[in-house]
Amino acid sequence: MSNIDWQPRDEVHPLFSRPKSKRPGLLVILGGLVTTALVLGINVGVNVLTGGDFDPIGLYVCFLIPIAAILMGVAAGFGYSFVSWRRGIPVSIGLVIVVFVLQAGAYFLALYADYHLVGPIDKRTGEATPFLSYYNRVTHGITQQGLLCHGTSCHTPRKSDQVDYGRRALEILAFAAGSLIPLLIVGGHEYCDRCRVYLKREKCVLWIRAGSPILNTKRMNHDQLARYGKLQGDAKRAADEASAAIQFAIKEVDPVAFEEAVYYFRDPNVVQNNIGAWIEIGMLYCPRCQQGILKFYACTWGEEGETVRELRLEQIITPELTRVLLQDPPVTE
Numbered sequence: 001m002s003n004i005d006w007q008p009r010d011e012v013h014p015l016f017s018r019p020k021s022k023r024p025g026l027l028v029i030l031g032g033l034v035t036t037a038l039v040l041g042i043n044v045g046v047n048v049l050t051g052g053d054f055d056p057i058g059l060y061v062c063f064l065i066p067i068a069a070i071l072m073g074v075a076a077g078f079g080y081s082f083v084s085w086r087r088g089i090p091v092s093i094g095l096v097i098v099v100f101v102l103q104a105g106a107y108f109l110a111l112y113a114d115y116h117l118v119g120p121i122d123k124r125t126g127e128a129t130p131f132l133s134y135y136n137r138v139t140h141g142i143t144q145q146g147l148l149c150h151g152t153s154c155h156t157p158r159k160s161d162q163v164d165y166g167r168r169a170l171e172i173l174a175f176a177a178g179s180l181i182p183l184l185i186v187g188g189h190e191y192c193d194r195c196r197v198y199l200k201r202e203k204c205v206l207w208i209r210a211g212s213p214i215l216n217t218k219r220m221n222h223d224q225l226a227r228y229g230k231l232q233g234d235a236k237r238a239a240d241e242a243s244a245a246i247q248f249a250i251k252e253v254d255p256v257a258f259e260e261a262v263y264y265f266r267d268p269n270v271v272q273n274n275i276g277a278w279i280e281i282g283m284l285y286c287p288r289c290q291q292g293i294l295k296f297y298a299c300t301w302g303e304e305g306e307t308v309r310e311l312r313l314e315q316i317i318t319p320e321l322t323r324v325l326l327q328d329p330p331v332t333e
């Protein structure tokens with residue numbers, strides 16, 4: 001979780017530069033509880049409709065991987081991440097722990113709802129079986145639920161207290177951990193402390209050619225190779241100069257110089273696939289205050305034809321410069 005503190009600490013005391021939080025984690029929790037109730041509600045509903053014969057959350061791959069619990073956890077956890085993202089509420093470790101505990105609790109609550117709605121009645125006394133004996137019974141039933149088992153590669157496991165309760169623990173863990181996945185993905189994004197929003201990402205705002213077109217060098221004679229090498233060197237030098245001019249304009253905070261420096265590299269049509277090396281500049285920016293960060297990547301082609309990106313430099317840019325890059329790029333001939 002990389003939070004960016006834009007405010008230089010010696011200028012404004014951080015306590016005064018940030019808005020006071022009004023227990024914002026509560027909103028995230030509320031959002032998550034809504035999706036959790038929805039997902040577990042559907043599970044309980046299916047359980048009730050089948051008279052307690054089919055518990056979707058208890059489906060395993062080969063009796064071992066609690067796949068349904070993981071997937072339903074991810075779906076249930078969506079609400080937490082959605083509110084965090086939309087309201088710009090950062091994900092703290094405390095919040096993650098609270099969500100984990102809540103999800104485990106919600107799982108037990110759903111189990112209790114199952115018991116309440118489909119729990120068996122004792123034939124002799126006419127009273128409901130106590131929750132604990134119901135819980136024991138369904139937990140020992142867990143071993144029977146397998147999914148996607150093929151051939152003889154997996155066998156119904158032995159019934160024993162350790163196996164069954166171990167599996168139940170795994171199921172709870174899988175559900176609660178699955179719920180954290182969407183939240184952790186959102187929380188991993190860069191964040192503007194001042195505006196309390198997540199930063200937006202532009203994968204490539206500038207593309208600078210740093211090599212000449214790729215040619216087959218196998219049949220070149222000595223002179224041709226030398227000329228080819230010189231072309232590559234020239235292209236690389238031009239790219240370094242362009243990159244240095246951009247960095248200089250950023251340091252000087254000069255929007256006019258910046259606009260000039262980036263002018264020829266903003267047109268997405270200049271991206272050329274037959275070039276051997278290039279510099280790609282991506283941008284992260286705050287949608288409110290428009291402070292941004294430029295990330296300079298040196299790129300080449302890998303052995304398998306994949307792009308190899310190497311982060312060389314990160315530079316914070318002022319809102320004026322961010323706005324230059326957010327405008328539509330000029331059309332170059």
Ligand SMILES: [Zn+2]
Binds near residue numbers: 290291
């Ligand atoms: Zn901001």
